[in-house]
Amino acid sequence: MFHTEDFLKAFKLHRGDAIVVPGRGGKHWVKMSDQPDLDLPLGDPAMGGHAAFAFGLALAQPQRRVVLFDSEGDLQMGLGILLTIAEQKPANFYHFVLDNECYATTGGQPVPNARNVDYALLAKGAGYPRTFAFTELNALTAALPDILGQPGPVFVTMKVHADVENKPINERVRWRTKSWIQVVSDLQRKLGIAA
Amino acid sequence: MNDGSPAHLSPQTVLGQLKQHGVTHVVWLPDSETNWLYLLMQAEPSLTLVSVPREGLACSVAAGLAAGGKVPVILVQNTGLMESGDSIRGWLFGFEVPVVFIVGMRGWNRHGAPTADTASVYTEPFLNAFRINYYLVESDADAQRITVAFNEAKKTKRPVAVLVGDEYHGFNR
Numbered sequence: 105m106f107h108t109e110d111f112l113k114a115f116k117l118h119r120g121d122a123i124v125v126p127g128r129g130g131k132h133w134v135k136m137s138d139q140p141d142l143d144l145p146l147g148d149p150a151m152g153g154h155a156a157f158a159f160g161l162a163l164a165q166p167q168r169r170v171v172l173f174d175s176e177g178d179l180q181m182g183l184g185i186l187l188t189i190a191e192q193k194p195a196n197f198y199h200f201v202l203d204n205e206c207y208a209t210t211g212g213q214p215v216p217n218a219r220n221v222d223y224a225l226l227a228k229g230a231g232y233p234r235t236f237a238f239t240e241l242n243a244l245t246a247a248l249p250d251i252l253g254q255p256g257p258v259f260v261t262m263k264v265h266a267d268v269e270n271k272p273i274n275e276r277v278r279w280r281t282k283s284w285i286q287v288v289s290d291l292q293r294k295l296g297i298a299a
Numbered sequence: 300m301n302d303g304s305p306a307h308l309s310p311q312t313v314l315g316q317l318k319q320h321g322v323t324h325v326v327w328l329p330d331s332e333t334n335w336l337y338l339l340m341q342a343e344p345s346l347t348l349v350s351v352p353r354e355g356l357a358c359s360v361a362a363g364l365a366a367g368g369k370v371p372v373i374l375v376q377n378t379g380l381m382e383s384g385d386s387i388r389g390w391l392f393g394f395e396v397p398v399v400f401i402v403g404m405r406g407w408n409r410h411g412a413p414t415a416d417t418a419s420v421y422t423e424p425f426l427n428a429f430r431i432n433y434y435l436v437e438s439d440a441d442a443q444r445i446t447v448a449f450n451e452a453k454k455t456k457r458p459v460a461v462l463v464g465d466e467y468h469g470f471n472r
Contacts, residue, residue, distance in 0.1 A: 149394070150389025150393070151385055153356065153390055156359035160361065160362065160365075160367065163360075164363065182355070184356060188349060188351050188360070288366045292366070
């Protein structure tokens with residue numbers, strides 16, 4: 105098990121010009137990314153759906169890699185999207201899951217069957233052609249160039265420490281600096297997409 | 300049941316509307332009346348069909364497609380529309396996605412008589428609760444309402460619904 109922030113630092117070296125949907129890694133990623141117009145830090149638009157959103161983006165922009173840092177809680181809310189992604193086979197989609205075994209933003213309550221779910225096996229069973237699971241940062245860091253060098257859809261799950269939030273919502277530090285509309289608008293301008 | 304009315308909504312009409320409005324992706328989950336439309340869409344090279352196993356996921360897929368510059372439409376049954384509430388709120392309203400829902404009205408009866416299926420009873424109150432405008436389409440003569448829905452979605456940057464009230468009229472060929 106390792107810290108999300110340390111993984112993101114390692115990933116940053118291999119990002120290239122990928123679009124990044126940082127999901128639950130967002131609060132760390134926005135502080136270290138040097139291509140913010142290619143980032144989509146979204147926070148919590150709805151309960152679940154990050155994978156579906158990032159997948160839709162990957163379908164729309166097939167010439168550019170789309171990297172998602174999903175979480176196991178978000179994924180559990182819409183597990184069926186694994187089937188859709190596997191069916192469509194977006195070659196530019198890289199699906200990382202930060203598995204902290206809990207709902208960290210609501211106080212750290214365990215997700216269903218928290219310690220016993222094999223997400224890589226679920227993805228494999230859904231039809232992802234390439235899946236990986238890591239518990240050690242060194243192993244993941246060493247494998248990253250190979251993982252990102254393979255055609256998608258690629259699924260990578262990793263065990264990370266939980267950054268548990270227990271403060272009331274209105275007392276938490278707001279890490280998102282842009283609205284959802286601004287985030288999308290900046291991306292579209294960067295990619296030359298007419299709004 | 301077919302009441303013998305000649306006023307049917309043909310799948311070709313719906314497909315024509317999708318093409319007319321530049322739809323690139325149909326994010327969908329089949330309902331009981333859309334198989335013939337499915338076959339037409341499948342044969343249409345300008346459309347990519349993206350099937351989802353639960354309708355709420357269609358909203359976040361559509362939001363991603365729209366963010367990437369594509370024109371999705373969401374084709375679902377009214378039951379699934381109602382399942383999608385929080386995703387509509389967060390992913391479609393939140394991101395101002397100008398998407399049209401094409402909604403099969405399970406339980407709909409053109410003559411207003413109640414059916415055993417409660418799905419259509421709750422559909423309009425659901426849409427009203429979410430302040431989603433909707434247009435009822437029952438026959439080819441109503442096709443212009445689909446155009447109105449597409450134009451309104453684009454202008455308002457909000458989801459707009461087309462309710463296909465043809466449940467018992469052979470939309471499935």
